[in-house]
Amino acid sequence: MTDSNVSFLGRISLAVGTFFSILGDGEFAARVQRLRSGAPVTQAPVAAPAPTPAPQPAAPALKQASPDAALQLLGLLQRDARFIDFVEEDVAGYSDADIGAAARVVHGGCRTVLREHFTIRPVREEAEGSRVTLPEGFDATAVRLTGNVVGKAPFTGSLSHRGWRVDDVRLPKLAASHDASVIAAAEVEL
Template identity: 60%
Template structure:
């Protein structure tokens, strides 16, 4: 069968046209698929929960060492001062005057007297004051050791009971010589005051008739 070469170019042009259209369609479909894939990935990233996103952050954030806790010393306790009442002191001074004439002795100018005269008066005052102490107070030494012995003052001692003297260096415990044992009142037995008693009258004036 003879071939008509005059029709061959027309057939070839038609094929080229169909191939071109197919290529354009495929390129459009590829671009469309890629665009849809990008949109899906962006939506998944936006919808990802917070714990999942936190996993992607650097692990050093959770490994940060918290700051050390600084301990603050408690404030010192306030010192409460008690207002003294003069009645008991005046009553005691009145007792010393009544039994030992203590105020008379202290108010007297002893410069004009001899040592023997002062000594004789001091003996009377001493006996009267001792009588008041024995009758109205029970007194005991603060320390039981003999004076002149070496003792140890422990840490946390009460400064109202022990007074340190001399060369004080460092922190307790301290070792030193007991110079004075100190005194402690364990009982007080002052007489009761009547209503209207004037405690400031230490000794009434005496009038001889």
Template identity: 55%
Template sequence: AAPAVTSALQLLALLQREGRLVDFLEQDIASFGDADVGVAARMVHEGCRKALRGHAKLAPVRREDEGATVTLEAGYSPAEVKLIGNVSGSAPYRGVLRHRGWRAETISLPTPVAGHDASIIAPAEVEL
């Protein structure tokens, strides 16, 4: 069965409402100066971070600091750890942690009201 998309659309709508993420991603920023992009990115970051932290609890997959040497024993979860670089042989693997990864511990999205169209990420705005 196809996955339900309502939850994904709800999260996207929250990121748009709080941080204008869709507006930022859909804007052609090639002609903007670095300072302008930096100001916009800071505002998007602040709003999206607020939305994410308000509705999800995330934790790193690995607890070690990035740059630390780690050993992956046989039976490690490829869903949790992606091997990159010169991969050969079999576990145990010894390498440098480049990204700790993220795991969703909890997520709490608003319950849609009857008649809500989740495909509308943000309504058009008309000032009168």
């Protein structure tokens, strides 16, 4: 695949990553804005020195994740919501109304799977938009600071997203012979 021919899923991944980079990095956002306006991007404007960023926690030791649970979840989303069928479909030829109708079915099925197999609750109980103060030693894995992050805690800001936390996982048990990589069996009608 060439740079000028990025797949649909590749474009979704790029869009989501770029979205969060723009939110978290003002300089990157300015470069994207210059690129969209047609201005040259190679020469960044000279700016005042950036304030000292807040210290970042030490990188945690990485552990190897087993793909079986992720594959099982994909299988459940496919079974109950036709998630993979929807994402893999080229929707360019469909009307917005058709896509919206399909998305409603996929959304309902995904929601059913999440509620059946996970207990999910917000990380923060306050309403979005509320002012919150994070004390020194706050859990940086549960709360991500965005915007102009300088100095050290306590930090006071506006809660833009409450976050999500999984309290319980209830995935079905699998037989030892089960091939988790087959997330949806092929169907042959006789």
